[in-house]
Amino acid sequence: MKKLLAIASMLLFSAALAFPGNVLAQTDPGVRGGPINGQPGATQGGPLPLASVNANAPTGILEFFDNGLGRFQEQEVVSGGVNNGLGPRFNLNSCSGCHAQPAVGGSSPPSNPEFQVIAQGIASGSTNTLPSFITAHGPTLEVRFPFFTNSNGGPNRSAPNGGVENLFTVSDRPDAGSCNLQQPNFQQAQQSNNIIFRIPTPTFGLGLIENIDDSTLLANQQAQAANNFGIAGAFNRNGNDGTIARFGWKAQNKSLLVFAGEAYNVEMGITNEMFSQERPLPQEEQGNGLPSNCLNLSGRGYPEDATNFNVAPNSDQAAQNAQVPSDVVLFAEFMRLLAPPVPSTNTPGGAQSIASGFALFKAIGCSTCHTPAIRATQPSNVTASLGNVTVRAFSDFEIHHMGNGLADNVSQGGAGGDQFRTAPLWGLGQRIFFLHDGRTTNLLSAIADHRSNGSEATQVAENFSSLSNGQQQQVLNFLRSL
Amino acid sequence: MSSLLSRLLLFFAASLLVDAAAYGAAQYGPLPAGVILVKGAWSSAAGASSPLPEDGKMSSGRYDNAYFGLGYAVGSNWTQRYEGPPPSDSGYYVLAQIEPQNPALDPSMGHILIAAQDLFFTLAPARSASELVSYYQQHLGAEYRVERDPIKVRIADRDFVRLDYLSAVAGLHWHVLATEIRCHVVQFVFTGSSPKSMERLVEGMKTMIQPTVSPPVCLKDFATPDTVLEREEPVFSQLRFNPVAVRIVIDQEGRVRHIHFLSAFPEQAKNISDALLQWRFKPYLLDGQPVEVETGLLFGRSARPSAAALR
Numbered sequence: 145m146k147k148l149l150a151i152a153s154m155l156l157f158s159a160a161l162a163f164p165g166n167v168l169a170q171t172d173p174g175v176r177g178g179p180i181n182g183q184p185g186a187t188q189g190g191p192l193p194l195a196s197v198n199a200n201a202p203t204g205i206l207e208f209f210d211n212g213l214g215r216f217q218e219q220e221v222v223s224g225g226v227n228n229g230l231g232p233r234f235n236l237n238s239c240s241g242c243h244a245q246p247a248v249g250g251s252s253p254p255s256n257p258e259f260q261v262i263a264q265g266i267a268s269g270s271t272n273t274l275p276s277f278i279t280a281h282g283p284t285l286e287v288r289f290p291f292f293t294n295s296n297g298g299p300n301r302s303a304p305n306g307g308v309e310n311l312f313t314v315s316d317r318p319d320a321g322s323c324n325l326q327q328p329n330f331q332q333a334q335q336s337n338n339i340i341f342r343i344p345t346p347t348f349g350l351g352l353i354e355n356i357d358d359s360t361l362l363a364n365q366q367a368q369a370a371n372n373f374g375i376a377g378a379f380n381r382n383g384n385d386g387t388i389a390r391f392g393w394k395a396q397n398k399s400l401l402v403f404a405g406e407a408y409n410v411e412m413g414i415t416n417e418m419f420s421q422e423r424p425l426p427q428e429e430q431g432n433g434l435p436s437n438c439l440n441l442s443g444r445g446y447p448e449d450a451t452n453f454n455v456a457p458n459s460d461q462a463a464q465n466a467q468v469p470s471d472v473v474l475f476a477e478f479m480r481l482l483a484p485p486v487p488s489t490n491t492p493g494g495a496q497s498i499a500s501g502f503a504l505f506k507a508i509g510c511s512t513c514h515t516p517a518i519r520a521t522q523p524s525n526v527t528a529s530l531g532n533v534t535v536r537a538f539s540d541f542e543i544h545h546m547g548n549g550l551a552d553n554v555s556q557g558g559a560g561g562d563q564f565r566t567a568p569l570w571g572l573g574q575r576i577f578f579l580h581d582g583r584t585t586n587l588l589s590a591i592a593d594h595r596s597n598g599s600e601a602t603q604v605a606e607n608f609s610s611l612s613n614g615q616q617q618q619v620l621n622f623l624r625s626l
Numbered sequence: 627m628s629s630l631l632s633r634l635l636l637f638f639a640a641s642l643l644v645d646a647a648a649y650g651a652a653q654y655g656p657l658p659a660g661v662i663l664v665k666g667a668w669s670s671a672a673g674a675s676s677p678l679p680e681d682g683k684m685s686s687g688r689y690d691n692a693y694f695g696l697g698y699a700v701g702s703n704w705t706q707r708y709e710g711p712p713p714s715d716s717g718y719y720v721l722a723q724i725e726p727q728n729p730a731l732d733p734s735m736g737h738i739l740i741a742a743q744d745l746f747f748t749l750a751p752a753r754s755a756s757e758l759v760s761y762y763q764q765h766l767g768a769e770y771r772v773e774r775d776p777i778k779v780r781i782a783d784r785d786f787v788r789l790d791y792l793s794a795v796a797g798l799h800w801h802v803l804a805t806e807i808r809c810h811v812v813q814f815v816f817t818g819s820s821p822k823s824m825e826r827l828v829e830g831m832k833t834m835i836q837p838t839v840s841p842p843v844c845l846k847d848f849a850t851p852d853t854v855l856e857r858e859e860p861v862f863s864q865l866r867f868n869p870v871a872v873r874i875v876i877d878q879e880g881r882v883r884h885i886h887f888l889s890a891f892p893e894q895a896k897n898i899s900d901a902l903l904q905w906r907f908k909p910y911l912l913d914g915q916p917v918e919v920e921t922g923l924l925f926g927r928s929a930r931p932s933a934a935a936l937r
Contacts (some may be wrong), residue, residue: 369748
């Protein structure tokens with residue numbers, strides 16, 4: 145045995161001599177431990193609100209946050225329950241199922257709840273099949289087909305689609321009546337490469353992003369135009385008023401209310417005051433829409449989520465007030481009032497390594513798009529913590545060409561198939577999956593994927609490659625400290 | 627004879643079937659991986675064919691660009707692995723991204739970015755190479771240290787502005803050499819850890835080929851009520867809010883000969899080119915002779931309303 149160990153040690157030593165770079169190679173430190181969101185007191189089910197919200201200023205706002213947090217976690221059913229309106233198509237039955245890491249409001253969790261949908265009876269196994277790309281420990285996914293299909297099922301390149309194709313139907317659920325819908329043909333879409341994925345974006349600190357005036361973003365864009373990294377982004381402008389949209393993977397959503405309303409309708413099939421019709425699949429919408437026996441399944445009429453006009457009197461006025469708004473309004477309030485993540489000053493790798501990593505991050509050009517700090521938000525008419533503060537989101541909220549390696553061939557608003565909003569990096573240290581489709585859990589891969597034909601980030605990725613292993617490790621430590 | 631004719635007809639019919647099948651496969655077959663099929667606002671051209679700034683090519687260790695009249699021989703051990711993005715709506719071009727064929731052999735070789743900024747549409751308040759480089763210098767973050775203040779240098783019979791700076795923490799140096807061509811600032815950005823190697827690359831610029839054909843005279847804001855004799859406004863069928871930066875070449879008779887959309891959605895490009903091809907300009911005279919003019923126009927939403935417009 146001793147002899148075997150000696151031989152093994154010799155081999156390892158020889159390998160170290162022959163491939164020093166590999167042995168000492170930099171590694172992604174992985175999901176950072178410690179306090180959730182870097183905030184002592186935060187729990188998985190209890191993310192912290194902004195400081196002024198926590199201080200209940202203005203009076204009653206904390207009740208709105210708490211109520212929103214509760215509704216964000218509600219489990220929806222089709223009919224006959226407390227929370228009705230699920231379906232007829234859906235991806236999951238709660239917001240917090242997907243927005244879960246490292247706390248409610250976050251991104252994709254380590255165990256994929258979509259994998260359990262049939263096993264838990266949320267969708268019937270007699271009418272639904274678990275798509276092969278939904279795995280137990282993979283990311284929670286939203287699916288889109290870039291193109292409509294022809295009669296043979298092949299993608300028709302002259303007919304761009306890009307709409308969400310829901311994973312499940314309510315068919316054969318005991319609370320879904322006679323509604324009988326088929327799942328999209330995911331297998332065929334996979335075979336023809338006509339399928340792309342998106343993972344949930346984290347929602348911490350979104351009220352700050354919502355409260356940045358356009359002039360601040362435009363000034364930042366002008367300042368960043370002085371770069372020698374080959375970068376020149378654009379803004380995705382809202383189609384109604386031309387102002388800068390800023391939420392979603394392609395900055396396609398203008399406000400948190402639109403973001404919440406669309407997600408409630410698209411991901412869970414719940415109509416609301418923002419999106420008040422049941423949503424067929426894109427191909428169904430081109431035909432006759434949904435069949436009548438799949439409409440009004442809750443039996444309550446539309447929208448399924450509406451303002452609660454008849455709230456029972458309550459001695460607690462704030463609690464009574466918070467019950468009045470519809471779910472989407474309180475989802476938006478919850479996201480608006482969530483505190484941003486707090487970076488660690490010493491984990492992983494120690495304070496010096498993190499500080500050096502931040503300096504390198506700026507020096508090699510990452511900060512051209514991942515702007516560390518945008519000064520400052522507008523005055524806030526909601527709560528003090530939202531007004532006149534620096535937003536340390538590490539994003540310019542521009543859309544950038546990311547090349548053929550990341551392109552998903554889905555156009556949203558002014559963003560083309562290869563353009564994505566600079567993903568905010570705050571909270572990155574405790575995220576599991578990276579890039580819009582969650583293709584990797586490794587930061588090194590995520591950085592490498594910034595480089596491809598047509599990408600604005602190639603020069604920066606080149607600069608990262610030119611750093612020593614030790615310097616790259618410092619950058620990784622810095623990123624995981626966020 | 628009839629047999630030959632039948633065979634010909636059969637061959638023709640078979641060809642059609644093969645073509646149709648190929649078309650069907652292309653149109654409906656599996657989507658190719660790694661291809662950007664759905665483009666947003668993108669560059670395009672209309673009118674008479676003419677070289678475009680983004681059409682430069684890197685081949686056999688040499689970068690050539692017909693629009694700018696450049697030919698830069700970097701060396702056979704250099705290549706372009708990844709092409710740059712399309713031009714931006716503010717007129718920024720990544721012309722070439724050049725790196726060593728085998729960076730592992732000598733990591734200190736660094737890499738080269740050749741970029742251009744259209745001075746008609748720049749977000750930076752700059753009217754020249756000198757002003758643009760100064761703008762860069764003013765906006766350098768605290769993580770950089772200037773090694774050489776902007777200085778005018780002459781390379782291959784052309785004026786350049788050169789700025790060198792360093793990031794000590796990264797151990798990387800940047801040498802920026804900028805020159806003006808056709809109302810663009812063309813920039814050579816050398817990045818690497820070895821100033822000596824980078825200097826060799828700068829030296830290599832001395833063999834750069836210069837324009838052989840005189841390009842059109844470039845004039846900012848040439849299209850004014852005084853110069854536009856006939857004008858048809860484009861009608862947009864779709865409400866969009868992106869700025870549409872357009873370069874046009876006007877011939878000696880005042881007609882729009884060539885249109886280059888830096889960044890436009892297809893329907894915008896179609897509507898604008900339909901209109902522009904009807905414009906008629908007062909011929910521009912140089913030394914009493916009408917000459918071709920290249921100018922810029924901004925349609926759609928302006929990226930940056932002028933300060934005067936905001937008052």
